Amino acid sequence: MGALEAPHRFVTSRPVKGGFVRLVQARTLAFAPMILIASLALAADAATPVAPPFWSGNPDSAGFRALADGELKTAGDALDRLLQVKGARTVENTFAPYNEALLHADNASYQSGLIEAVHPDSTVRAVAEEETRASSKFLNDLGLNRGVYDALNAINLKSADPTTRYAIEKTLRDFRLSGVDKDEATRKKIAALRDELVQIGQDFDKNIRNDSRTIQLDSAADLDGLPEDYVKSHPAGADGKISISIEYPDFFPVMSYAKSADVRKRLLKEFMNRAYPANMAVLDKMIAKRYELAQLLGFKTWAEYSTRDKMIENDKNVAAFIERLRGLTLKRSTEEYAVYLKRVREDDPAATVVNQWDRHYYGELIRKRDYNFDAQQARPYFPFEEVKQGVLSSTAKMLGLTYKRIENAAVWDPSVEAYEVWEGDKMIGRFFLDLHPRPGKYNHAANFGIRNGVEGIQIPEAALVCNFAGGKPGDPGLMEHGDVVTFFHEFGHLLHSVLGGHEPWENISGISTEWDFVEAPSQMLEEWAWNPGVLQTFAKNYQTGEPIPVEMVERMRKADWFGRATSIAYQTLYSAISLDYYNRPSKEVNTDAILHELEPKYTPYPPVPDTHFQTAFGHLDGYSAIYYTYMWSLVISKDMFSKFDQSDLLNPAIATRYRDTVIGQGGSAPAAKLVHNFLGRDYDFRSFDNWLAGESQQSPKGGKGAGGASAPR
Numbered sequence: 001m002g003a004l005e006a007p008h009r010f011v012t013s014r015p016v017k018g019g020f021v022r023l024v025q026a027r028t029l030a031f032a033p034m035i036l037i038a039s040l041a042l043a044a045d046a047a048t049p050v051a052p053p054f055w056s057g058n059p060d061s062a063g064f065r066a067l068a069d070g071e072l073k074t075a076g077d078a079l080d081r082l083l084q085v086k087g088a089r090t091v092e093n094t095f096a097p098y099n100e101a102l103l104h105a106d107n108a109s110y111q112s113g114l115i116e117a118v119h120p121d122s123t124v125r126a127v128a129e130e131e132t133r134a135s136s137k138f139l140n141d142l143g144l145n146r147g148v149y150d151a152l153n154a155i156n157l158k159s160a161d162p163t164t165r166y167a168i169e170k171t172l173r174d175f176r177l178s179g180v181d182k183d184e185a186t187r188k189k190i191a192a193l194r195d196e197l198v199q200i201g202q203d204f205d206k207n208i209r210n211d212s213r214t215i216q217l218d219s220a221a222d223l224d225g226l227p228e229d230y231v232k233s234h235p236a237g238a239d240g241k242i243s244i245s246i247e248y249p250d251f252f253p254v255m256s257y258a259k260s261a262d263v264r265k266r267l268l269k270e271f272m273n274r275a276y277p278a279n280m281a282v283l284d285k286m287i288a289k290r291y292e293l294a295q296l297l298g299f300k301t302w303a304e305y306s307t308r309d310k311m312i313e314n315d316k317n318v319a320a321f322i323e324r325l326r327g328l329t330l331k332r333s334t335e336e337y338a339v340y341l342k343r344v345r346e347d348d349p350a351a352t353v354v355n356q357w358d359r360h361y362y363g364e365l366i367r368k369r370d371y372n373f374d375a376q377q378a379r380p381y382f383p384f385e386e387v388k389q390g391v392l393s394s395t396a397k398m399l400g401l402t403y404k405r406i407e408n409a410a411v412w413d414p415s416v417e418a419y420e421v422w423e424g425d426k427m428i429g430r431f432f433l434d435l436h437p438r439p440g441k442y443n444h445a446a447n448f449g450i451r452n453g454v455e456g457i458q459i460p461e462a463a464l465v466c467n468f469a470g471g472k473p474g475d476p477g478l479m480e481h482g483d484v485v486t487f488f489h490e491f492g493h494l495l496h497s498v499l500g501g502h503e504p505w506e507n508i509s510g511i512s513t514e515w516d517f518v519e520a521p522s523q524m525l526e527e528w529a530w531n532p533g534v535l536q537t538f539a540k541n542y543q544t545g546e547p548i549p550v551e552m553v554e555r556m557r558k559a560d561w562f563g564r565a566t567s568i569a570y571q572t573l574y575s576a577i578s579l580d581y582y583n584r585p586s587k588e589v590n591t592d593a594i595l596h597e598l599e600p601k602y603t604p605y606p607p608v609p610d611t612h613f614q615t616a617f618g619h620l621d622g623y624s625a626i627y628y629t630y631m632w633s634l635v636i637s638k639d640m641f642s643k644f645d646q647s648d649l650l651n652p653a654i655a656t657r658y659r660d661t662v663i664g665q666g667g668s669a670p671a672a673k674l675v676h677n678f679l680g681r682d683y684d685f686r687s688f689d690n691w692l693a694g695e696s697q698q699s700p701k702g703g704k705g706a707g708g709a710s711a712p713r
Contacts, residue, residue, distance in 0.1 A: 048453075048454075048455055048456055048457065048458065048459050048502075049457070049458065050427055050459055051458060051459075053406070053409065053410070053418060053430055053461065054067075054107070054111055054450050054451060054461060055410055055411065055412060055432075056410050057410060058410050058411075058412075060121075060123075060124065061121070061123045061124045061126070061127040062127075064115060064124055064127055064128060064131070065127050065130075065131060067111070068108045068111060068112050068128075068131035068134070068135065069108075069131070069134075071104045071105070071107045071108035071111075071135075072104070072105060072108050072134060072135060072138055074100075074104040075100070075101040075102070075103075075104035075105040075108070075138065076101070076138075078097045078098070078100040078101035078104070079097070079098075079101045079142070079145075079148065081097045082094055082097040082098055082101070082148065082151060083147055083148070083151065085151070088154075088156070089151055089152075089154040089155045089156075090155060090156070091155060091160055091164055091168075094151050094152060094154075094155055095152060095155060095164070095167075095168055095171075095505075098148065098151075098152060098171070099454070099505050099506050099507075100457075101142070102139075102142075102506045102507060103452065103454055103457065103458065103506045105135055105138050105139050105142070106135075106139075106449075106452055106506065107450075107451055107452075108131060108134070108135040108138075109132065109135035109136060109139060110448070110449040110450050110451065110452070111450055111451075112128045112129075112131035112132040112134075112135055113128075113132055113448065114128075114448040114449075114450060114463055114465075115128035115412065116128035116129045116132055116202075117205075117209070117441070117442035117448070117465065118412060118413070118434055118441055118442060118448075118463075118465055119412050119413075120412070120413050120438060120439075120440065120441075122440060124412075125440065129202055129206075132198065132202065133195070133198050133199065133202070136194070136195070136198040137191075137195055137198075140178075140191055140194040140195065140198075141191060143174070143175060143178030143179075143180065144178060144179060144180055144187045144190060144191055145180070146180055146187075148175075149172070149175045149180045149181075152168065152171060152172060152175070153172055155168060157169075163503070163504060163505070163508070163668050164504070164505065166508065166668065166669065167504075167505040167507055167508045167668075170507060170508065170667075171507055173309070174309070174507075177297070177305075177308060177309060178190075179296065179297050182296070182297075186296055189296055190293065190296050190297065193289055193292060193293045193296070194293070196289055197286065197289050197290065197293070200282060200285055200286045200289060201286065201621045201622075203282050204275075204279055204282045204283065204286060204618075204620075204621045205618060205621060207275040207278045207279045207282065207615075208274060208275045208279070208443070208615075208616050208618055209440065209441070209442055209443060210440065211274045211275045211278070211616075212245055212246065212247060212439065212443070213245065213246045213270040213271075213273075213274065214243045214244060214245045214246070214270075215243075215244050215263070215266045215267050215270060216241040216242070216243060216244075217241065217242040217243075217244060217263065218240075218241065218242075219236070219240075219242070220236070220242065222242065222258075222260055222263050223242065223258065223263075224258070224259045224260065225257045225258050225259035225260075226253055226254065226257050226258055227253065227257065227376050227379060227478070229379075229475075229476070229478055230253050230257075233472075233475060234250075244263075244267060246267065246270050246271040246274060247437045247443060247467060248437070248443070248467045248468075248483075249437065249467065249468065249469040251267060251271055252360075252480055252482065252483075253480065254267050255267070255268065255357070255360040255361065256360045256361060256363075256364050256375065256480070257361070257364065257376065258361065259361075261355075261357065261358065261361075264357040264358070264361060265355070265357040267357075268356060268357040268608060269608060269610065269611055271616075272608055272611035272612070272613045272616070273610075273611050273612055273615070273616075274615065274616035275615040275616045276611075276612045276615040276616075277612075277615070278615070279614075279615035279616070280591070280612065280615060283591060283614060283615065283620060284586075284589070284591070286620070286621065287302075287581055287582065287586050287589050287591075288586040288587075290302040290582065290586075290624065291582075291585060291586035292586075293305075301315070301582060301583050301584060301585070302582040302583075302624060302625055303315040303318070303579055303582040303583035303625040304583075306582070306624055306625045306626055307625065307626060309514065309515075310514050310515055310516045310626065310629075311514045311516045311517060311632065311670075311671055311672060312516055312628070312632060315579065315583055315625065318575075318579055318625075318626070318628050319579065319583075321628060321631070321632065322572055322575050322576050322579065322628060325568065325571075325572040325575070325631055326569075326572055326576075326601075326602060328565075328568070328689070328692060329565045329566075329568045329569040329572060329692070330569065330602065332565035332692075333565040333566040333568075333569040333603060333604060334604045335565075336562065336563060336565055336566050337354060337566070337604040337605065339366060339562075340354040340358070340359065340362050340363070340366070341353070341354050343362050343365060343366055344358060344362055353605075353606050354605060355605070355606065355608070356605050356606070356607075356608050357608070359563075359566070359605065363562070363563050366562060367559035367562055370562070371555060371558050371559035371562065372555050372559075373552075373555040373556050373558070373559035375480065375481065375556075377552070378481055378548070378552060378556060379478045379479070379480065379481075380478060380541050380542055380543065381535075381539040381540060381541055381542075381547075381548040381552075382478060382479040382480070382481065382483070382484055382539055383470070383476040383477055383478055383479070383540075383542040384435075384468055384469055384470030384471070384476070384477030384478075384479055385470070385476075385477070386538050386539065386540055386542070387479055387483075387484050387487060387538065387539070388433070388435070388487070389538060390534075390535075390537060390538025390539065391487050391488055391491050393537065393538065394528055394534055394537065394538070394650060395491060395495060395525075397650050397652065398649070398650050398651070398652050398655040399495070399499070399652065399655055399656070399659055400423065400652055400656065401421055401422065401423055402421075402422040402423075403419045403420070403421060403422075404419060404420045404422060405417060405418070405419050406418040406419060406420060406430075411432065412434075413434065413438065415434065415435070415436050415438075415471050416432055416433065416434045417432065417433045418430070418431075418432050418433075419431050419432075419433070421498050427459065428459060428460075428498065428499075428502065429453065429459050429460045429461065429462075429497075429498035429499075429501065430459065430460075430461045430462075431461065431462050431463060431464065431494055431498065432450075432462075432463040432464070433463075433464050434463060434464065434465045434466070435464065435465075435466045435467075435468050435470075435471070436466075436467065436468060436469075436470060436471035437467040441465075441467070442465050443467055444467070444618060445465070445466040445467065445486050445489075445490050446464075446465055446466075446490065446493075447462055447463070447464055447465075447490055447493035447494045447497060447522075448462060448463045448464075448465055449461075449462055449497060449510065449511070450462055450463055452497075452501060452506055452509055452510040452512075453497075453498070453500075453501025453502055453509055453510055454501070454502075454503065454504065454505065454506050454509050455502045455503060455504050455509075456504070459501070460497055460498045460500075460501030460502075460509075460510055462494050462497045462498065464490050464491065464494050466486065466487065466490060468483055468487070469483070476542045478542065481529070481556065484529045484539075485526050485529045485530075487529075488522075488525045488526050488528055488529045489522045489523065489525060489526050490522065491522075491525065492521050492522030492523070492524065492525035492526075493511065493518075493521070493522045495521070495525070495663065496510075496511050496518070496521045496522070496663045497510045497511050499659055499663050499664045500512075500663050500664060500665065500666035500667070501666065502664075502666070503665075503666040503667070503668050507667075508666055508667040508668045509666045509667070509668075510666055510667075511666075511667070512666055512667030513666075513667040513670075513671040513674070514670065514671050515626060515629055516626065516628070516629040516632045516633060517632075517633060517636065517671035517675075518629070518633065519629055519630050519633035519634070519637070520633040520634070520636040520637040520640065520671075520675075521637070521662065521663050523630075523633055523634050523637035524637040524638075524640050524641050527641050527644075527649070528649055530553075530556075530557055530560070531553075531646075531649050532548075532550045532553040532554065533647075533648065533649065533650070534649055534650060535547075535548050535553055536548060536550070537650075561694040564692065564694065565692065566603070566605075568631070568692065569602055569603045570602075570603060571630060571631055572602055572631065573598060573599060573602035573603055574617070574619075574627050575627045575628040575630070575631060576598050576601075576602060577594065577595060577598055577614065577617070577627070578617075578619065578620065578623060578624070578625055578626065578627035578628065579625050579626075579627075579628065580594050580598065581594060581614075581620065581625070582624055582625035583625065591612075591614045592612065592614075595607075595613065595614060634688065635683070635685055635688040636671075636675060636683050638687040638688040638691050639675075639679065639683045639684060639686070639687045639688070640658070640662070640675065640678060640679065640683075641687070642687045643658075643678065643679060644658075657678065658678055661674060661677045661678040662674045662675065662677075662678050
């Protein structure tokens with residue numbers, strides 16, 4: 001479940017906190033010239049000033065506090081200038097200083113949100129948490145500031161250009177959604193609730209981040225079925241026990257390959273109990289406070305409130321969309337379940353169910369037998385360093401970009417890399433890659449904003465935070481293909497933030513479209529990870545250097561179709577959980593009871609006993625009621641992808657038009673309009689329905705086609 005990280009904004013139109021990703025001998029890559037080593041440079045003849053990276057000089061806790069406080073002071077000064085204006089309100093004397101205030105407050109919020117999630121020093125993380133609360137309070141108070149709203153509302157828009165008019169109208173709408181039109185007493189209650197919710201969200205996220213559980217195995221025999229490199233990287237400790245963690249590089253290979261059902265069951269139960277019991281009470285409080293806030297804002301439920309500014313328009317449409325997905329998937333996933341059960345009975349004739357800890361393991365066995373694809377044979381073609389270079393090279397070629405690694409960059413951990421993004425002789429952005437797990441670090445995969453780009457003011461800056469294999473001496477970091485897909489997905493978010501971060505106003509720049517569109521560009525980029533022509537440019541055997549065979553990719557693509565309905569069924573279940581926790585009065589919400597009620601309605605697999613999945617479902621904080629956005633975006637992504645030349649995905653012609661009409665536009669128009677401009681028509685379900693039915697799993701003639709992308713895991 002890939003995701004975005006963005007500040008705790010007072011608006012609901014942009015994602016908030018909590019979304020849902022080794023060194024080997026370097027080999028020549030097809031597009032290596034696109035990735036260069038560079039000293040920190042200034043863009044030649046750039047219209048936008050290029051400040052140093054936000055992380056400069058390796059600040060300690062006091063230094064980071066000064067950095068964030070400085071951004072908030074600049075934001076406050078801009079607001080003071082706005083409120084002191086005499087005479088007629090104009091774009092120049094009112095919206096421009098508002099834009100400056102929003103930009104610097106967002107800088108503080110973005111940067112604090114990142115550092116509290118990734119810095120190895122708990123003292124620095126603690127200060128970052130404080131600064132997240134301070135910046136969130138500034139933004140929440142801003143959204144309730146009637147004087148600022150009245151000033152913006154007084155601007156005469158008759159002579160404003162269409163982009164500026166859209167930005168201001170969107171701003172005024174967001175102020176109203178924040179509750180600015182309520183009386184003073186109500187606004188004070190709203191502000192207090194929002195401040196409290198920031199702390200609750202931080203507690204929820206921190207409990208997930210800090211609960212890294214392990215199981216202990218008696219011997220290497222318990223790892224029977226795992227790849228040789230995995231077994232070697234998990235030696236027994238001094239007590240003779242082997243420790244396996246619930247972090248992704250450990251977890252997913254065990255669920256896919258371990259022959260021991262007991263090992264799989266034990267690890268899955270720990271994985272599904274992350275942050276339990278601590279987050280049970282935290283989640284209840286979060287749901288209750290959001291319901292209270294929705295009531296104050298004039299809405300029946302939080303679900304009704306949180307969908308008001310989305311493409312889908314309201315929570316009733318969300319429920320209908322989820323039911324449509326259920327209708328598409330339940331019958332087929334039940335048919336898949338029968339195939340699983342038949343295979344399980346070959347090992348255990350008395351079996352009556354397929355347990356969740358069996359699903360991935362037997363899925364691999366079925367694909368190996370029925371589709372002639374063994375995922376373990378593909379792993380040697382995905383060493384981490386080659387995959388990283390492949391993601392960079394592929395996107396650089398198709399979009400006409402150059403990534404320059406910053407030499408000796410200041411970073412918060414030695415494993416982090418920093419890059420500049422260049423287009424010709426102009427630097428247009430900057431990003432950091434933080435890609436391996438470590439204690440106390442965010443343990444999912446996400447793109448974190450750092451600076452939202454605004455043309456003429458600041459270039460965009462972001463960080464990709466994932467938890468992939470590798471990063472250790474002598475470890476090639478062999479990745480599952482699903483991790484390769486995740487890498488492309490998250491890099492799609494990063495590209496959206498960089499390429500879209502050049503609009504004239506902060507609130508329509510970067511990833512600022514409706515929230516239920518923001519996953520579409522990243523989901524579409526997953527397709528490149530299934531394309532034989534793309535994969536052969538970088539997926540090379542870590543021992544021989546041989547490119548991945550086309551016929552292996554074809555078998556992988558065909559095998560991916562099996563289990564697709566089940567995968568989407570689970571995504572639909574997660575969407576229903578997300579909605580149902582927030583579409584009723586909080587006193588009616590028992591998170592365990594709702595989960596147990598919904599699970600059999602959406603999937604044929606029995607629940608895992610004595611587990612509490614919701615306590616580590618981080619999206620219940622950031623995405624709250626709108627996890628459906630992953631599936632809504634997937635429908636749009638499949639339709640957009642239908643316009644690409646699937647025989648040559650690296651051809652920049654279509655990619656350039658896509659960039660110019662969609663991701664390069666930021667949020668300067670409604671998402672439906674951007675998609676229409678690219679497709680030449682409104683989006684529809686046809687490509688998604690065909691993909692779900694398996695009609696797109698074969699490559700076009702010539703072996704360069706793109707396959708169906710997996711749903712975010």
